[in-house]
Amino acid sequence: MNQTKRSVTINPGMLCQPIGAMQAVLGIHGAISLVHGSQGCAAYPMRMFNRHFQEPVEIALSSLGEDAAVFGGADNLVKGVHTLAARRHPEMIVVLTTCLSETIGDDIDGILKKIEVPVTLIPVHTPSYVGSHVTGYDNAIKALVVHLAEQTGPTNKINIAIGLLNPGDIRELRSMLDKMRVKAILLTDLSETLDAPLILPRPTFPNGGTTLNEITDTANSLGSIAMCKHAGGSAMQYLANKHKVPVILGATPIGVANTDVFLENVSNLSGRPVADELRRDRGRLIDAMIDVHFKVAQKKVAIFADPDIASGMARFVHELGMEPSIIATGTESKEFVKDVQAIASQTGHEMEILSGCDLYGLHEAVKEVGVDLVMGNSHCKYIADDEKIAFARIGFPVFDRVGYQRRSIIGYEGGINLVDMITNSILDHADAA
Ligand code: SF4
The missing domain is CATH 3.40.50.1980 (Nitrogenase molybdenum iron protein domain)
Known part of the structure; x- marks a missing residue:
């Protein structure tokens, strides 16, 4: 059954696409989201993250106004990327589209290709009139592997796409993998970035998170598991199609049976027994x-x-x-x-x-x-x-x-x-x- 037969949504049960993509980016070391949209597209997600994770979160914004809505937002985006690169020195800027920039029709892929900055730039399409935060997360993880994954030689690691879970979940995942002595690339790892120890002065970017090199290395892994197939499954499927990395979609390891299946899958891909x-x-x-x-x-x-x-x-x-x-x-x-x-x-x-x-x-x-x-x-x-x-x-x-x-x-x-x-x-x- 679905609820869309009604012509109005009352108290929405989902969030918009960019917020899911932002959560994916928050798990990457030295990366920052640049939202190509108007104020609310960054302000409300930041507030949501602050309240849930109890951590400060930085999201950049190209700040589109009426003029951009009429004439296009390319100038704002170009200035935004240069300013962010010069002031924050990130390793990667992930540009997220919004309802407005998608409706204007800004060609963010083309705009980013022409910008020269010493920073990796990744475009992610997250129009919020389709899908939800889950789709946005999935799109972001896929964009990361599409742009960065590269075959350089086999490793003994496995890829695990986490999904929209919490720092506590990722610590538990790490603990299970450590007990089995399995090496893994986690897409993406916000166990430190969104649950950081108090360090003064505060570093520009939190310690921890998945590195860009690790994302590049996902093409060389023994296999991939998407713990939440709706949120990360597309990226793992892409690695299977493009780089022949065997893929398993699910099961989300909640409860006894699903955790049993998940650990069996980890064991089969890694060759390590369940501890x-x-x-x-x-x-x-x-x-x-x-x-x-x-x-x-x-x-x-x-x-x-x-x-x-x-x-x-x-x-x-x-x-x-x-x-x-x-x-x-x-x-x-x-x-x-x-x-x-x-x-x-x-x-x-x-x-x-x-x-x-x-x-x-x-x-x-x-x-x-x-x-x-x-x-x-x-x-x-x-x-x-x-x-x-x-x-x-x-x-x-x-x-x-x-x-x-x-x-x-x-x-x-x-x-x-x-x-x-x-x-x-x-x-x-x-x-x-
Ligand atoms: S305009 Fe679209 S992308 Fe921006 S906050 Fe609203 S739903 Fe989200």
């Missing part, structure tokens, strides 16, 4: 699940998140003995619908599937189906409050509680965090009733 330590972590997760079984079993859940997170979460709440009753995403995707239908038929649960829904549509479904728990970003709190049901925060943005971005939801450790979060939400709600 015994990870099997112990798996056992701890299952123990945590059994401990809470009587508190959560048969509770009906509405899940609202980006497509791969929502489908991964649906499988996990099923593993917990709960009933995934509404599985919703703000990004319209046939693939998402197919994924959730497959989970429904494998698990025998009846699920309301909402693809491309807004929060009004989600609220209507919650009222109609009747659930015990809503899982979603901070905006979904109002639905849970109105319906007097429990609420667990997942996704982006989470701005009304601290620490979400530091914890993982992926891997066995992330599963334990989710068990605690889900169970405590239900217990807190019962206490408050």
